[in-house]
Amino acid sequence: EAGVVQSPRYKIIEKKQPVAFWCNPISGHNTLYWYRQNLGQGPELLIRYENEEAVDDSQLPKDRFSAERLKGVDSTLKIQPAELGDSAVYLCASSFQWAYNEQFFGPGTRLTVL
Amino acid sequence: AQRVTQPEKLLSVFKGAPVELKCNYSYSGSPELFWYVQYSRQRLQLLLRHISRESIKGFTADLNKGETSFHLKKPFAQEEDSAMYYCAVQGAQKLVFGQGTRLTINP
Numbered sequence: 001e002a003g004v005v006q007s008p009r010y011k012i013i014e015k016k017q018p019v020a021f022w023c024n025p026i027s028g029h030n031t032l033y034w035y036r037q038n039l040g041q042g043p044e045l046l047i048r049y050e051n052e053e054a055v056d057d058s059q060l061p062k063d064r065f066s067a068e069r070l071k072g073v074d075s076t077l078k079i080q081p082a083e084l085g086d087s088a089v090y091l092c093a094s095s096f097q098w099a100y101n102e103q104f105f106g107p108g109t110r111l112t113v114l
Numbered sequence: 115a116q117r118v119t120q121p122e123k124l125l126s127v128f129k130g131a132p133v134e135l136k137c138n139y140s141y142s143g144s145p146e147l148f149w150y151v152q153y154s155r156q157r158l159q160l161l162l163r164h165i166s167r168e169s170i171k172g173f174t175a176d177l178n179k180g181e182t183s184f185h186l187k188k189p190f191a192q193e194e195d196s197a198m199y200y201c202a203v204q205g206a207q208k209l210v211f212g213q214g215t216r217l218t219i220n221p
Contacts, residue, residue: 040213040214043158045208048207048208056207056208091158100204101163101209105157
């Protein structure tokens, strides 16, 4: 079992450029989460999917961030345009449906915006 | 809204000494509390949850609703315990994490 897979692991871009992160959850996990972890902070939830549906995107900055999970399996998180303050680690996690207390995390994507 | 406070960003103890990582939370309902751990170059993983009342790798944590605390304890620290530790509270279908404590065990 590979666990939650994320790519790329590292990304360096200049401000105002677009960037996308990809996540493949554990097989059979209906629920997928995207978190942002700023330096020195704990992860903060950006969006939660139940299958294809985004059921909690209240913390997603919708002016520049978007996410999709078209077939209810893997997911993409996009930032366009990126700002300096977006530098962070973006974590993907997955769980069985409604098993919010048993999330499995991916290795994360470290984004640096110059 | 849920909130978790871990007052110590850094904690350093000697091998064999007792360890206590502090966590205080606020949540108006009946929360579930967790400790997650991230070892160097590894992904974030669940260490233990309060409802299980179990000891994992020698660590225990007791939920004190009166003090709204969920401190993580281990009587004798080992070098392999060095890691980042995050306390988290689950409520309203959401996990909220504290800022984390970096624990360093000195030989």
